Amino acid sequence: MENKSQASNNQHQSKWTLRNIILIALIAIFCGIIFWGIGFLYTALTVALTPIGAAPFANDILMGLWCMAGPLTGFIIRTAGSAFLGEFLGAAVEVFLGGQWGAGAFISGLVQGIGSELGFTFTGYKRYDWVSLNASIFTTVVVTFAWDMIKNGYDKFALPLLIGLFITRYISTFIFGGIVTKMIVKLLDRSNAFNL
Amino acid sequence: MTDVSISDFTYQYPKSETKVLNDLNLTFKHNHFSLLSGPSGSGKSTLLYFIAGLYPRFIGNDATGTIKFGDTNIKDIPRNHVSNHVAMMFQNPNQQFAMDTVIHELTFVLENIQTQPDQMDKIIDHALTFCGIEKLRDRIINTLSGGEKQRVALSCIVAMDAPVIVLDEPFASIDPDSRIDLIHKLKELQEKHGKTIILADHDLGNYQGVIDEFYYLDPQTHHIDLLNQAESQHFFDNFESTQTIDKQLALPPKNDKNSVIELRHFKLAPHDSLLLQLDHFNFYRQKTTLITGANGIGKSTLFNALTKLLPYAGIISYDGKNIKKIKPLNYAKNVTLLFQDAENQFLNVTVKEELDLSFSNRFNQDYTHEQVEQMLTQLGMQGRDEQVVYSLSEGQKKKLQIVEMLIMNPPVLLLDEPFKGLDYKSLRLMTDFLELAKTKYGQTQIIISHQLSGLEDLIDYHAHFENQNLTYQEVI
Amino acid sequence: MNPGMKLLLVVLTALEISFTQSLIVNVILIAISFVYVMVKRMNFKTLFLLIFWPLFPALGLFVSQWLYGSDGIHFAWVLFTRIYAYVFLGATFTLTSSITDLALTLEQDFRLPSKFAYGVLAAFNLMPKIREEVQIIKTSALMRGEVFHVWSPKLYFKAILSSIQWSQNLAEAMTSHGFVEDEPRTHYRVIRITVLDWAMFAFLIIAVQVMLFFIRY
Ligand SMILES: Nc1ncnc2c1ncn2[C@@H]1O[C@H](COP(=O)(O)OP(=O)(O)OP(=O)(O)O)[C@@H](O)[C@H]1O
Ligand SMILES: Nc1ncnc2c1ncn2[C@@H]1O[C@H](COP(=O)(O)OP(=O)(O)OP(=O)(O)O)[C@@H](O)[C@H]1O
Ligand SMILES: [Mg+2]
Ligand SMILES: [Mg+2]
Numbered sequence: 001m002e003n004k005s006q007a008s009n010n011q012h013q014s015k016w017t018l019r020n021i022i023l024i025a026l027i028a029i030f031c032g033i034i035f036w037g038i039g040f041l042y043t044a045l046t047v048a049l050t051p052i053g054a055a056p057f058a059n060d061i062l063m064g065l066w067c068m069a070g071p072l073t074g075f076i077i078r079t080a081g082s083a084f085l086g087e088f089l090g091a092a093v094e095v096f097l098g099g100q101w102g103a104g105a106f107i108s109g110l111v112q113g114i115g116s117e118l119g120f121t122f123t124g125y126k127r128y129d130w131v132s133l134n135a136s137i138f139t140t141v142v143v144t145f146a147w148d149m150i151k152n153g154y155d156k157f158a159l160p161l162l163i164g165l166f167i168t169r170y171i172s173t174f175i176f177g178g179i180v181t182k183m184i185v186k187l188l189d190r191s192n193a194f195n196l
Numbered sequence: 197m198t199d200v201s202i203s204d205f206t207y208q209y210p211k212s213e214t215k216v217l218n219d220l221n222l223t224f225k226h227n228h229f230s231l232l233s234g235p236s237g238s239g240k241s242t243l244l245y246f247i248a249g250l251y252p253r254f255i256g257n258d259a260t261g262t263i264k265f266g267d268t269n270i271k272d273i274p275r276n277h278v279s280n281h282v283a284m285m286f287q288n289p290n291q292q293f294a295m296d297t298v299i300h301e302l303t304f305v306l307e308n309i310q311t312q313p314d315q316m317d318k319i320i321d322h323a324l325t326f327c328g329i330e331k332l333r334d335r336i337i338n339t340l341s342g343g344e345k346q347r348v349a350l351s352c353i354v355a356m357d358a359p360v361i362v363l364d365e366p367f368a369s370i371d372p373d374s375r376i377d378l379i380h381k382l383k384e385l386q387e388k389h390g391k392t393i394i395l396a397d398h399d400l401g402n403y404q405g406v407i408d409e410f411y412y413l414d415p416q417t418h419h420i421d422l423l424n425q426a427e428s429q430h431f432f433d434n435f436e437s438t439q440t441i442d443k444q445l446a447l448p449p450k451n452d453k454n455s456v457i458e459l460r461h462f463k464l465a466p467h468d469s470l471l472l473q474l475d476h477f478n479f480y481r482q483k484t485t486l487i488t489g490a491n492g493i494g495k496s497t498l499f500n501a502l503t504k505l506l507p508y509a510g511i512i513s514y515d516g517k518n519i520k521k522i523k524p525l526n527y528a529k530n531v532t533l534l535f536q537d538a539e540n541q542f543l544n545v546t547v548k549e550e551l552d553l554s555f556s557n558r559f560n561q562d563y564t565h566e567q568v569e570q571m572l573t574q575l576g577m578q579g580r581d582e583q584v585v586y587s588l589s590e591g592q593k594k595k596l597q598i599v600e601m602l603i604m605n606p607p608v609l610l611l612d613e614p615f616k617g618l619d620y621k622s623l624r625l626m627t628d629f630l631e632l633a634k635t636k637y638g639q640t641q642i643i644i645s646h647q648l649s650g651l652e653d654l655i656d657y658h659a660h661f662e663n664q665n666l667t668y669q670e671v672i
Numbered sequence: 673m674n675p676g677m678k679l680l681l682v683v684l685t686a687l688e689i690s691f692t693q694s695l696i697v698n699v700i701l702i703a704i705s706f707v708y709v710m711v712k713r714m715n716f717k718t719l720f721l722l723i724f725w726p727l728f729p730a731l732g733l734f735v736s737q738w739l740y741g742s743d744g745i746h747f748a749w750v751l752f753t754r755i756y757a758y759v760f761l762g763a764t765f766t767l768t769s770s771i772t773d774l775a776l777t778l779e780q781d782f783r784l785p786s787k788f789a790y791g792v793l794a795a796f797n798l799m800p801k802i803r804e805e806v807q808i809i810k811t812s813a814l815m816r817g818e819v820f821h822v823w824s825p826k827l828y829f830k831a832i833l834s835s836i837q838w839s840q841n842l843a844e845a846m847t848s849h850g851f852v853e854d855e856p857r858t859h860y861r862v863i864r865i866t867v868l869d870w871a872m873f874a875f876l877i878i879a880v881q882v883m884l885f886f887i888r889y
Contacts, residue, residue: 250848525819
């Protein structure tokens with residue numbers, strides 16, 4: 001993946017222009033709405049898995065989708081805080097759409113936002129490639145998982161179950177936050193869409 | 197005195213080979229109503245964006261030459277004072293407003309230009325009354341029809357009270373009555389409130405006798421000329437000659453034999469209020485049906501129901517089959533919609549990619565590459581392969597949109613305002629293409645259009661939308 | 673109550689109950705929030721949905737903790753009620769405050785730069801249009817012979833293209849409506865955080881602390 005993306009003509013001025021702020025918010029809302037559309041899938045999975053007590057897997061299987069807005073906005077607006085803002089707003093949309101999480105979504109949004117942002121922070125907002133994307137996936141998985149240990153009581157599970165959940169989440173995040181995101185960014189790069 | 201004077205002005209879009217505006221020298225006079233005309237894609241919008249101070253800020257490169265308001269160069273005006281000089285109204289009524297309701301938007305506008313809060317009520321009342329939309333005061337902007345949104349946009353401009361008002365084809369999606377009304381509102385702003393008005397439009401209807409000056413942007417030379425009395429008369433006459441239309445049409449047969457889409461016990465009320473109720477209505481195979489009706493009556497909504505984008509009550513059947521029972525992809529291949537907003541049709545970035553997508557996924561092989569190439573050339577769209585579709589002018593977007601859907605060549609094509617923003621010449625070409633699709637490939641076409649002239653040869657039936665009813669008429 | 677303070681209160685409380693394990697406090701919070709939204713008049717359909725949808729994840733968490741958790745049924749109940757506490761706490765905010773007011777107070781009282789307040793607000797106001805747009809993108813793809821799923825990169829690609837385009841249009845429109853980044857503006861409706869707001873905020877937050885301190889079950 002090349003580092004071509006994003007408008008390069010205004011390098012000197014802050015990237016937090018009105019336009020970029022709106023752009024991040026719009027992308028976040030689009031993502032929020034697309035995921036919201038599969039809310040029933042989540043519910044169905046939960047219902048199917050509840051009798052065997054494996055409902056948390058529903059959460060972990062779909063985790064990657066919920067964490068897509070962050071890496072996407074992080075890649076498109078390359079500046080500190082954009083991944084966080086995108087992810088957080090994406091979650092906030094769920095709250096206003098009347099999702100099933102209420103205030104929980106705000107907090108998940110904060111946590112997921114920090115998760116995806118950290119990956120870009122660790123790579124110094126310098127590189128935007130497979131490495132930083134993977135860093136972001138890694139931090140997202142770790143941070144959100146740590147959070148679920150507390151919030152959803154994962155810490156009370158036995159180690160094998162815990163490992164199972166962690167791996168599921170990693171795979172899901174890798175597929176959606178990684179592979180799908182990369183494919184999207186590739187489409188955008190190839191099409192020069194950032195120079196629109 | 198705030199003449200808008202433009203000198204030695206030249207502009208070329210980044211990555212494009214030609215200068216859209218070449219060495220312009222002209223002055224839009226203070227307290228005059230100036231009309232800027234020119235065919236689609238000639239550069240009208242581009243110039244207006246510069247006058248409104250939006251370019252070069254929102255575009256990659258700058259122009260050479262100067263634009264002055266009176267004696268002040270636009271470049272010397274601090275960013276937060278630009279609105280004291282000029283206000284702009286856009287071509288596309290969507291994504292124009294930051295706030296949720298009309299009143300909030302007006303307040304937002306006044307806050308931005310730092311009006312004192314105790315003055316605001318008075319200004320807002322005046323602006324709403326002036327535009328005749330007191331009733332819309334507390335409405336949510338998203339639920340307004342295109343025409344209503346344009347009135348709201350105008351009321352914002354009235355509230356801002358800038359001396360120069362720039363309008364970019366503000367009436368493109370507005371029904372004829374509203375159009376006349378709004379043109380007179382603008383005249384009033386000029387005469388009673390001393391505004392300088394610069395308006396771009398290629399539809400010359402209703403301007404004669406209203407405008408003070410007629411400018412023409414020549415697509416060949418990329419120059420703008422002020423026309424004298426005789427020349428502008430010539431333009432108006434030419435335009436008039438294309439406007440007369442009265443054609444007697446047949447009514448469709450009373451039986452259901454040749455129907456392709458049938459509506460039974462059909463009720464359309466997707467947003468609370470009832471828009472349309474039809475017990476028995478047919479659209480006919482291999483015919484072109486024109487649907488007319490005022491802004492906001494529900495025409496686009498009907499198309500949305502026909503394409504399963506919105507819920508409805510009753511039964512719609514296609515080829516004798518309830519459309520709810522037909523698989524989405526299969527149905528979409530048979531009944532295809534040309535969206536009112538061209539950008540909704542685009543899935544890719546460049547013109548070539550868009551055309552290629554249509555070629556690779558089309559439902560049959562009827563159109564040859566050469567044929568399409570020739571169509572594009574006739575429309576003046578050749579050699580734009582690498583241009584980003586979103587950067588096309590409004591008229592060019594429409595042209596591309598129609599061509600790519602013709603390539604798909606579905607059995608039924610629904611067209612929502614396909615001729616919006618097209619000049620007369622392109623319009624006639626389009627009707628020829630559609631005629632061919634109908635006679636040669638057996639396509640059924642249903643067209644929503646405010647623009648009627650030029651369509652007489654294509655239309656077979658005309659249905660008028662009024663009072664929650666759709667009825668076939670014998671005249672256009 | 674000032675919407676900004678309310679949001680802060682809701683988020684802080686929700687954060688706290690994520691770290692604590694008091695069943696009773698959860699139930700009390702649910703009850704209080706419930707009464708609050710009822711007083712503020714809510715229709716029954718909303719209420720029903722509010723109770724219905726979270727039932728699945730709440731039950732799912734409950735069962736899995738019950739079967740596999742090391743802390744037994746009490747903790748399972750804590751998780752169950754936690755979900756509902758989130759939902760009802762959230763509802764006290766979303767059902768009774770407008771985002772416009774939130775943006776106004778964030779701009780005026782919380783010193784958020786106006787470009788963030790109004791930029792995000794403008795985007796949020798397009799939310800109904802974005803819902804339609806997602807539908808339109810899928811349909812328009814069908815009409816060109818392509819099927820888009822949630823995992824199709826091209827769906828997001830087009831969504832981002834629309835976002836790029838719309839953000840440009842909106843930014844231009846806001847600019848032409850006189851909005852200039854980082855410039856002072858006047859305010860028709862001045863929203864202040866009143867002493868009463870502060871008092872309520874302090875009282876409620878302390879009440880939560882006290883409850884969490886004394887009620888451990
Ligand atoms: N960003 C851009 N990059 C390259 N070319 C562009 C860009 N924007 C516009 N153009 C081209 O510049 C020309 C003038 O466009 P403009 O939108 O000003 O035309 P217009 O006169 O307003 O046409 P219409 O009546 O169809 O709206 C068109 O040929 C268009 O394709
Ligand atoms: N989301 C919505 N909520 C409520 N009302 C809406 C919504 N969307 C559209 N409407 C209303 O539905 C009516 C029909 O709109 P529609 O777009 O079908 O009109 P139209 O006949 O196509 O008009 P135009 O000629 O301006 O395109 C309008 O009065 C509009 O205000
Ligand atoms: Mg134009
Ligand atoms: Mg319409």
